[in-house]
Amino acid sequence: MLAIYFLSNHPxxxxxxxxxxxxxxxxxxxIPKWSDDYPRFLWDGELVKMGQNPYLETPQDWLQNHPESTSPYLENLFELMNSPAYFSVYPPLNQAIFYVAAWGENLDTKSGILILRVILILGEIGIFFLLLKLFEHFQLSSKKLILYWLNPLVIMEITGNLHFEGLVLLFLLASVYALSKNKNTLSGGFWGFSIGMKLLPLMLIPTFFSFFKTRKSKAFWIGSxxxxxxxxxWLLIDDSWIHxxxxxKLYQGKFEFNASIxxxxxxxxxxxxxxxxxxxLTPIxxxxSLIGILYFSWKRKPQNLLQLIDLWVLIxxxxxxxxxxxxxxxxIPAFGLSLFTDKKAFLIWTFAVIFSYQAYGDPNYQESSIFLFLEYSMLALAIYWDYFSTNSNPLLAK
Structure with a gap:
């Protein structure tokens, strides 16, 4: 990837x-090797196809309470699942995609994986062309597209391991593109759908209040x-939102992996x-995080779209x-956005984070302090260069 990037003047x-x-x-x-999330995707989709609510019962409880509906296929998914004792943590927009996979799979794991993968690849194609359009709009070098399109982490985690951060990035880029065309309602809608795919883009809400183009735009907030x-x-059905x-809350306060501070x-x-x-520690x-996001949004006050994206990357x-x-x-979402800035931290991190895969090779998923140190030392140097070095470039002013 890097060789193609540096050797291609006019790709x-x-x-x-x-x-x-x-x-x-x-x-x-x-079949995904370094992630066991896909069985839950297919399980939830199968329940939706059967007309049942995936938020009401844990897979463990469902098998006990619905023996008449159980099948060898569901039992196999249950055996492959990583958290059968927890309620589904995937938002309804994810569930809609899981349903599409279940609708076409006909009780076959490989078919379900294939359908999910095709959807994600189509999303990746959308990202490719949106990046091209936005680089042209902002008059930035489109060479940076190589860094995303051929990035090993992006290919492995979206296409290989079936994670939906690619669709989050697609919606965020679509939101930016719509804003660049003064289509505020569409922009708000795309940002809203990025939240529907994964909750994390919700943390960007203070940035829209600090950005002059969206702060008082009724169209943007209506679309959102x-x-x-x-x-x-859909979470209001049968009080699904409670589960x-x-x-x-359980995922936020129970699991640990590849952390730093x-x-x-x-x-x-x-x-x-x-x-x-x-x-x-988790609530603290x-x-x-909330205080920092509010502070950065208030302090930066982006005056144009590039500055808004730069703020998103920082957050x-x-x-x-x-x-x-x-x-x-x-x-992945932050890395894709960072291509519009002069910041290199997320690019470096997409390579340094490979050290975290060491844990997958351990039978007990035990992390290595040495590999964590290597990963975050590289990231720390990149952060220093981006935000504290006298050689770092000033905030993009276009």
Whole structure:
């Protein structure tokens, strides 16, 4: 990827596109190896196809309570599942995609994976052309598209491991593109759908209040409200939202993976209190994240779209640095956005985060302190260069 980027002065986009697409298509029939999320995707989709609510019962409870509806296919998905004792944590917009996969799979895991993968590849194609359009609009070098389209992490996590951060990026880019065309209602709608796909873009809301073009735009907020309501209204059925929020809380306060600042503070907690203080640390770090997001949004006050995107990248970086769980695919939306800025941290991180995969090779998923140190040392140097070095470029002013 980097060789193609540095050696191509005037890349032929047709061949870059075909090359990246062929790599993705080569994974079309593969089974995800470094992620076991897909069984839950297919399980939830199968329940929706059966006319049942995936938020009302855990898979464990469902098998016990509905023996008449159980099938060898569902039992196989249950055996492959990583969290069968938890309620579904995937928003309704995800569930709609899972249903599409279940509708076409006919009780076959490989067919379900294939359908999910085709949907995600179509989303990736949309990202490719949106990036081209936006680079042209902002008069930026379109060479940066190579860094996304041929990025190993992006290909592996979206196409290979079936994660939906690519669709989040698609909606965020569509929101920016609509804003650049003064279509504020559409822009708000696309941002709302990005929240419907994964909740995380909700943290960008203060930036829209600090950005002059959206702050008082009724059209933008109406579009956002319509998309968010359309995405989440289904949670009001049978009080599904109670179980949905319960799962979010469990995931937020129970799991740890590839963290940075959180791990350092956890060690202090072990030293002071003698036990894992995740239950106490998580709300504190969430509060710090919120304060930081509000501060950066108020301090930066973006005056144009490039400055708005630059602010988004900073907020994603600040948020991820404080999280107890940082799966590699979490980086993808911010990495795609960072291509419109002079910041290199997320680009470096897409390579450094590969060290975190070491845990998947351990039978107990035990993380290595050495690999964590290598990953975050590289990231720390990139952050220093981007935000603290005298050699770093000033905020884009276009």
């Amino acid at each position: 032929k986009w047709k061949w870059v596109f075909i090359g990246g697409l062929l790599i993705r298509l080569s994974l079309l029939l593969s 409200a319509i998309a968010i309501i359309a995405s989440f209204a 949905f929020l319960q799962s979010l 959180y791990y350092l503070l956890r060690e202090v907690g072990f030293w002071v209190k003698g036990y894992n203080v995740i239950g106490e 770090l969430s509060g710090i 994603y970086l600040f948020y991820l640095m404080l999280q107890p769980v940082v799966h590699p695919w979490y980086l």
